[in-house]
Amino acid sequence: MPYVADLHIHSRFSRACSPALNVPNLVEWAKLKGIDLLATGDFLHPLWLTELKANLKEDGSGFMTHNSSEIKFVLSVEIASIYSHQGRVRRVHNLILLPSFETAEKFQKALLTRHATLASDGRPIVGISSKEILSMALEVSEKALVIPAHVWTPWFGILGSESGYDSLSDCFEDLVDKIYAIETGLSSDPAMNWRISELDGRSIVSSSDAHSLPNLGREATVIDEDTNKGFGGLWEALAQQKITTTIEFYPEEGKYHFTGHRNCGVRYNPEEEKQNGVVCPKCGRGLTVGVMSRVEELANRQQQELRIKNQGGIITTEMFSKRPGYQMLVPLLQIIAEAMHSTPTSQKVLNEYKKLTQNLGGEIKVLTKVDLAEIARLVGPKIAEGVGRMRQGKLVIDPGYDGVYGIVKIWPDGEEIMEAPQLGLFE
Known part of the structure; x- marks a missing residue:
């Protein structure tokens, strides 16, 4: 039976996150939301990892439970990699999912040997490339899942306009085939990602990136598996694109959807940006290029080619009949x-x-x-x-x-x- 998964959240040990983010509260709110599988977030933080080990019991499948609750958990962490590559400074956020406390601790130790600081923020900032992060994760578990997070965010998305790449291959090079999924982020929806041919063979997932309990599940992914299949079933679902649908935030609500300069109140849609350029007409500074414009820049398909249709509220593409649809909710x-x-x-x-x-x-x-x-x-x-x-x-x-x-x-x-x-x- 398909289940609802939110694979990207944070704990109270991440900056600007609610102090109410603890395991019992996460269980309560997952029930209110209708989430079946919830990421733990922040497992690299030593205090949070200790708390997770005290509150969650491994069920032998790669998932975990709290007391008698039916809500399943999966170990997750978001890592901010800031490094130089191909002559540019790169800032990329990647989501890592692992199947056990043992593999999580091995990954933690591997990062510590690279002098990573893990105790100051639940989403650690490291000077290690995305490719190296992927390699290190695969060393502790061949089933490790590394998912580029909010891929279009200008400052920290792998395809972002300010410090990202023009392709996944540029970033992960010979390991790119180990990237089975990408995360849309709040400022994009699946249809925008369907325009990029490099993503054709990869699952497109959506998650809340919640920093507070009420934001859990604002985006989520419905996995075409059973939670009883555990981490192996999740891995298979993402590797083989076995997703039923995704639940989406309206991308316009994301804070980087259009191009602009907030200090001057200048905002351009992609067509206006083409006409006016990317310099603020009021102060002369560069505009932050938004997700819509960045998609237009990298896309090798036109929107019309997708032949998008809406059936019963599920938005799909006739161009890719096997691609799962999605629905936008408030x-x-x-x-x-x-x-x-x-x-x-x-x-x-x-x-x-x-x-x-x-x-x-x-x-x-x-x-x-x-x-x-x-x-x-x-x-x-x-x-x-x-x-x-x-x-x-x-x-x-x-x-x-x-x-x-x-x-x-x-x-x-x-x-x-x-x-x-x-x-x-x-x-």
Whole structure:
């Protein structure tokens, strides 16, 4: 039976992360979200690794559990590699998944022998190349999964405009065939990645990169396996593109979607960038080239070639019939907050959220499958209307740029509504 996986999160030992990120809370929120497999995040941090070992029990499959919970965990860490390669400074984030505490400790020791500092940040910064990180991970486990994270982010994505590469091959060279998957990141969706032929033979996964509990599952991947198959099943799913679908944040909400300069309030879509260039017209400084423009630069396919279609809210491409589809969702807390004229962190919003998710089977199910009348019965017609508008794609969208998050709203207040029809996920 397919399961929902969030393969990229952080612990409270990463900078700018919530102090509430501990194992019991992760289990609670994974249930609220409808997540079956959750990454641990940050296993290289010595204090977090000790805490993980005290709270999680290996089940013999490469996954782990907490007490009697059905939620599975997989060991994960994001590493920031900053190094010189091919005459340029590279800054690349990679996600590493390993199948046991033993392999995690071996990997930790291998990095320490390279004088990596692991105790100051759950997402360590190392002067070790991405290729070397991949090689070191494979040395501790031949089934290690190394996934380039948020690949299009300008500053830390492997294909980013500021300090990335023009291809995976340029980065990983003769080891590139060991890269089985890439992560979309919040500022891109699978369709943008379908335009890059080098990614054709690789799985495209999506994860939350959560720094707080409510952000778990804002992006996720539905794996076409059973959690009982453990890490081996996950490895096989990614290596053989056995993915059912992915759950996506609206990419316009990502903070690097368009090109721009936030200090001057300058924002360009790709066509405007072509017309105006990448120098700020107000201050003369260089603009941060956004994900959309970077995709246009590296793509060797036009959007029209993909022949994108939407069936029941699942977006697919006729060009690649075996590619899994995806669905874009708005977080339930955000919908409730807007309906109640409040904030996603308020107690009254959280109360309604838990009422829905605890009674109707988790956030993902509420957003995609639960009858609107059932939602209205529990929390009233306004929230049900908001979920309905989200499913129909009746949204107000204001794209992000240069570190400024975009805005996706359910109800307009004078802005233009962008239509993006969405319906069921598991139908």
